[in-house]
Amino acid sequence: MMNKDNTFIPSGDILRQFLANQMISANELKGILQARGAFCSSQDKKNLVPLLVKTGIAPYEFAHLKDLVKEKEDNPKVQTKQLTWNQDLGTTLASELGFGFDFENLVDDTFHNLTIENEPQFIVAGDGKNPNHVIAEVRIKRRDRTKNFGEDENYFDCSIEMRVDENNQLDLNVTTKHTSKESQNIANEIVRRASRKLKESSAIKSEEIKRILFTDFTNESRIDYLTQLIKSIDYAAYIKNTKRIHIKPDNDIPGDAPEEIKMLEQKIKELTLKGENLDSSVFLRLSTLKARIKLFNISCTYTITTSEVEGACEIDFEFPDLESMSQSELTISIVRFSTKSKISNKERSKLKMTVLKAFEAKKLDLLKEHSFKYTPSSSLETVSES
Structure with missing residues (x-):
């Protein structure tokens, strides 16, 4: 039987x-009409939509337009976690996670509004030559029946990438595309299962996962940490402006x-400031004030210059969970991204991840200078198995 949705x-x-x-442009609608031999001089959807409503659309036209709605540009969000790899065991990530890993029942949704659309598995990442570099990708569909048709389905992607570095540290780069809480929860569940499985086989030395939490800093050191973190990285991004702080x-x-x-x-519970070069604001500059200010978010614009591409982006550096600051983990996400010349989606995604991973590496390097909880030989926080 054919699926009724199809x-x-x-x-x-x-x-x-x-x-x-x-997500459906006027040019797309004009293209459908022109393919039928019908031409309209208007570039306004207000004029084009009634023409298609009156004449209807064919199944293949509907399928094409549905794909356009689904293919929203991914703005990645990255969280890096770390575990300690046991090099003495002589095993690899591919052999530990590539076979029989449990991806079942990742979604806890009684009403079945959330489903996983692919069959995730851990595979060797990159060029496929390093068995200690693996990735699993998950595609999630969320259905919201309260929204208009065509807007009632949203798709989110997340990926879990693991790589053993030269210092025998297992870097868990948890990447959630879009800003979906659902994809983040699923990614975190996969990380919990992976760390448990690696611990059971002695591939890692503990299940403690290093994270960077809001409570790992004093008010003053948190401000110093974030204002250092946002500065330019020569090979990745050059800061242009600090435009918003929370x-x-x-x-x-x-x-x-x-x-x-x-x-x-006396009067203000919290405040979002918008302007220019806010990292030099009196609130973030004077030590007498920094001790009394909780900084949750800094949003900056950057220019990107490589040998092939020039562009710009806006990045958020944020502790997002204001309701539970003890568990609010630093997240770095790209909010806007553009290039002067047209490049493929694959090249755009690669460039975004280059920028994000550069800040992720810097994020860990700066910890020893600013976090009072930093301990080189152990993790900062334990992720619960529950």
Whole structure:
């Protein structure tokens, strides 16, 4: 029996809702009309949509437009975690995780609004020559029945990449594309299962996973850490502007507050500032104020220059979980990305990941200078197995 979702063709008001989706451009609609031999001089969807609603669309046209709606550009978000690899065992990541790994029941959703669309597995990454570098990719579909047709399905991707470095550290690069909480939860569950499996076979020396949490810093050291982290990285990105910061006064600090911060402590619970070069703001510059300020987010714009491409991007450096700051983990994500010349989606994705991974490496390097919880020989935080 054919799947009813594949045989259904929208019409009338449902078709109008679908064609209004912002991922479907006026040029796409004109292209469909022109392929039928019908020409319209208008470039406005308000004029083009009624023409297609009146005449209807063919199954192959509907299939093409559905693909356009699904193919939203991925803006990756990266979180790096670390485990200690046991080199004495003589095994590899590919042999430990490539066979019989449990990807079942990753989704806990009673109403079946969330499903995994592919069959994930750990495979050797890159050129396939390093068995100690593996990756698993997961594609997730979320259905929201409260939204208009054509907007009721969203797709999210996440990948879990593991690689043993020259220092026998197992880097877990957990990448979630889009800003989907669902994909992050699934990625974290796979990481928990992988660390448990590697521990059971003695491939790692412990199940402790190094993470960077909001509570790993004092207020002052957190500000110093983030303002150092956002600075240019020569081979990846050059800072242009610090355009937004999200701060909150810390009312638990004893002693009299400086005049500059009294108004915040008395009247403002939290504050988002937008402007230019905010990393040099008085709140992030004066030590007397830094001790009383909780910094949650810095958003910066960068220029990107390589031998082949020039472009720009906006990156968020954020502790996102304001409701549970003890578990809020530093996340670096690309919000906007553009290039002066047209490049393929594959090249765009590669360039984005180059930028993100450069900041990820810097993120770990700066810990020893700023985190009071930094211990070179052990992890910063244990991820629960539950």
